[in-house]
């Protein structure tokens with residue numbers, strides 16, 4: 001098949017990990033007789049430096065016209081002055097809104113050898129397989145912001161439509177998995193959460209085969225570490241999902257491992273690792289590329305409908321971890337390029 005894939009390396013370790021994923025996608029294309037065309041564009045701090053804006057019009061247009069978009073990460077200390085007028089993260093939020101990708105899938109799978117590096121006891125990690133569905137285009141990240149010398153505010157707003165559409169996605173994923181859905185909110189305090197919970201109860205009637213439960217976000221943060229194997233699909237709003245999924249990465253052994261797929265009603269999906277630009281390790285050939293390579297596997301699955309190819313890439317990642325070929329975040333001594341070479345070898 002022919003596919004046009006936009007690559008947004010971004011900032012920090014973004015270019016290192018996207019280069020690794022592109023190599024893997026090229027290998028998959030070669031092995032299976034596909035024609036993937038890659039086009040790189042600017043997003044984030046690198047775009048601010050050259051274009052004065054975090055999401056240039058040329059990037060926006062290229063993403064809208066693509067079959068799929070693969071992103072590294074944006075941001076870093078160079079662009080983090082609190083008084084800065086434009087910020088790299090605005091570019092990423094703008095891209096998510098432009099593509100309308102309201103459902104951010106963040107699968108948390110535990111690979112036994114990598115998870116041995118987790119601070120959690122191995123018996124707690126046995127059988128962990130969670131799919132987070134994080135609402136991605138609403139809530140406090142997108143609400144009105146105010147600032148005076150004395151005070152600041154960020155509005156958290158959700159419409160019923162925004163809540164319904166992401167809940168339906170989550171129920172559908174739960175139907176195809178173990179038929180349990182945990183909806184996470186802060187309904188004891190927040191009005192948006194009360195609307196979220198009310199909507200979840202109403203939508204649940206459409207999915208009688210799925211068991212719905214509610215969990216407050218603060219206790220969820222604790223349960224994720226004490227009883228992680230109890231969860232199947234977890235659906236939550238934007239900010240809670242951002243925080244809980246970085247916490248859940250601890251179950252995997254490193255923030256460098258979990259991938260993500262952001263999907264909406266439109267044709268273009270956005271794929272990115274869940275981590276940020278890791279300024280502390282940039283340019284050292286130390287970044288774990290597996291979260292981005294696994295995001296490329298999700299791209300094959302959800303945007304290109306190439307399930308066998310997605311599975312082949314996931315199996316190559318798994319075999320690399322089986323062999324203990326770890327970057328330093330997993331306690332290893334292998335470089336980004338050596339880990340990528342090991343995945344490529346597994347793909348042969």
Ligand SMILES: NC(=O)C1=CN([C@@H]2O[C@H](COP(=O)(O)OP(=O)(O)OC[C@H]3O[C@@H](n4cnc5c(N)ncnc54)[C@H](O)[C@@H]3O)[C@@H](O)[C@H]2O)C=CC1
Pocket residue numbers: 013017072073074075076077080089092255256257272274275276277278279280281286287288289291327329
């Ligand atoms: N999607 C995106 O583009 C995101 C961007 N950011 C931005 O990234 C910048 C840094 O944020 P932080 O809070 O430091 O979060 P971070 O996720 O960049 O890094 C947190 C820690 O995890 C490590 N880490 C992250 N990814 C890794 C990988 N692939 N391999 C090995 N180690 C890895 C880093 O070295 C660091 O010690 C900020 O400007 C932030 O706004 C943060 C999260 C998401």
Ligand SMILES: CC(C)CC(=O)C(=O)O
Pocket residue numbers: 089092093242274275
């Ligand atoms: C806007 C991003 C920096 C938010 C984030 O941390 C994420 O999506 O994981």
Ligand SMILES: [Mg+2]
Pocket residue numbers: 242243246274
């Ligand atoms: Mg995050």
